[in-house]
Amino acid sequence: MARVGLTPAAVTEQAARVCDEEGFDRLSLAAVAKRCGVAVPSLYKHVGGLEALRREVGTAAAAEIARVLGDAAIGRSGADALRAVARAYRDYARTRPGRYAALQQAPRPEDDAGAAAVFYRSVEVLASILAGFGLPDEARIDVIRWLRGTLHGFVDLELRGGFGLPQSVDGSFEVVVEALVQTLRNWPRAEDPEQEPDGSAGLG
Amino acid sequence: MARVGLTPAAVTEQAARVCDEEGFDRLSLAAVAKRCGVAVPSLYKHVGGLEALRREVGTAAAAEIARVLGDAAIGRSGADALRAVARAYRDYARTRPGRYAALQQAPRPEDDAGAAAVFYRSVEVLASILAGFGLPDEARIDVIRWLRGTLHGFVDLELRGGFGLPQSVDGSFEVVVEALVQTLRNWPRAEDPEQEPDGSAGLG
DNA sequence: ATTCTTTTCTAATAGGATTAGCTTTTTGGC
DNA sequence: GCCAAAAAGCTAATCCTATTAGAAAAGAAT
Numbered sequence: 358m359a360r361v362g363l364t365p366a367a368v369t370e371q372a373a374r375v376c377d378e379e380g381f382d383r384l385s386l387a388a389v390a391k392r393c394g395v396a397v398p399s400l401y402k403h404v405g406g407l408e409a410l411r412r413e414v415g416t417a418a419a420a421e422i423a424r425v426l427g428d429a430a431i432g433r434s435g436a437d438a439l440r441a442v443a444r445a446y447r448d449y450a451r452t453r454p455g456r457y458a459a460l461q462q463a464p465r466p467e468d469d470a471g472a473a474a475v476f477y478r479s480v481e482v483l484a485s486i487l488a489g490f491g492l493p494d495e496a497r498i499d500v501i502r503w504l505r506g507t508l509h510g511f512v513d514l515e516l517r518g519g520f521g522l523p524q525s526v527d528g529s530f531e532v533v534v535e536a537l538v539q540t541l542r543n544w545p546r547a548e549d550p551e552q553e554p555d556g557s558a559g560l561g
Numbered sequence: 562m563a564r565v566g567l568t569p570a571a572v573t574e575q576a577a578r579v580c581d582e583e584g585f586d587r588l589s590l591a592a593v594a595k596r597c598g599v600a601v602p603s604l605y606k607h608v609g610g611l612e613a614l615r616r617e618v619g620t621a622a623a624a625e626i627a628r629v630l631g632d633a634a635i636g637r638s639g640a641d642a643l644r645a646v647a648r649a650y651r652d653y654a655r656t657r658p659g660r661y662a663a664l665q666q667a668p669r670p671e672d673d674a675g676a677a678a679v680f681y682r683s684v685e686v687l688a689s690i691l692a693g694f695g696l697p698d699e700a701r702i703d704v705i706r707w708l709r710g711t712l713h714g715f716v717d718l719e720l721r722g723g724f725g726l727p728q729s730v731d732g733s734f735e736v737v738v739e740a741l742v743q744t745l746r747n748w749p750r751a752e753d754p755e756q757e758p759d760g761s762a763g764l765g
Numbered sequence: 766a767t768t769c770t771t772t773t774c775t776a777a778t779a780g781g782a783t784t785a786g787c788t789t790t791t792t793g794g795c
Numbered sequence: 796g797c798c799a800a801a802a803a804g805c806t807a808a809t810c811c812t813a814t815t816a817g818a819a820a821a822g823a824a825t
Contacts, residue, residue, distance in 0.1 A: 396774060
């Protein structure tokens, strides 16, 4: 019964590795216990159970990707910042696919408020970049949702093997990022409302 | 031992309902067997196991959404078709969330070629719509990846509860769709390559 | 040194997936 | 109509994982 000196953080880290190496859906207490060199029930002294462990991994990953995105944005602004952050986002998902999957579990209302704050940090990075594009205030949230969706969707499809054709996925991503940049540059401003010639819902 | 008259299709349908009502990750043979009014091992006469059943649901969903998207596109073209298909896509995911999750499992190489073809049908719908926008040939695949990613990303984040703020998600989606339309209209054509004034990778 | 707390363990329970093998129903050929 | 073969269902058994309960050992604190 030699003590291993486990901590909640250590357990979460091993769990995160299981996620990255085997897939988020293959995360099990059994696999984590084996890595920690401990019997399965011992984990319960450090985490609340499998469900709780999944959330721990997600929260840790949210903190991690926020730092990665923030670092990518340092010293850049506008389109440059957007390009750097978009690439950092995709790189994170590709190098840490299990953690990336884990952070798609949105914090539940009953989770502590700190968890929600951690998840929000990445959004703040995007928001600060968008500030440089001079968008109308009402468009803020819509634009962030659009940006998050575009990045997540591309990366998620890529990770799941959804892009089957042989054409370079790196190239496609560059195209997507440039499309984002152009769309932001052309975003309808208050001064040119006639960008909507067809009476549809409009962008703002 | 009265026979229930189960078929592979019936089992898959019940499984799909479990996915929609309880979540794709909660799909279990136990839940499906209960719905079918049958003991768990009986299911093995109709499906290969849990893993195979997941894939059956995914393939059935792929066929279903392809039909839904195709129907939405009938009688429309260009931006109108894109709007209709985008809304149909989101509606499908919202009304059939478990099936939508199931169809994110890309067919594996060892699956039969028919399965891959089914998954490809939705892509063909998108491709046929894009044909109306007169895009350069080299951009085809990149644009389809961008479009799929944008739709999937938005819808996936929405389904997972990733849009926490009170602002209308319907409204944001309309904005996203209009952004797609505008981006396609402004897509760099061979005749105006100077749309890239900053020496970056470019859109094509 | 002794006591208290914490970590780890073993044992036991419960639930799901899977396989083996038996029974009943249905079907097809005669 | 009858009989064999196939198909569909069942029970029993095995294995794996999660979880809880409670004992034992290690470490910390007095």
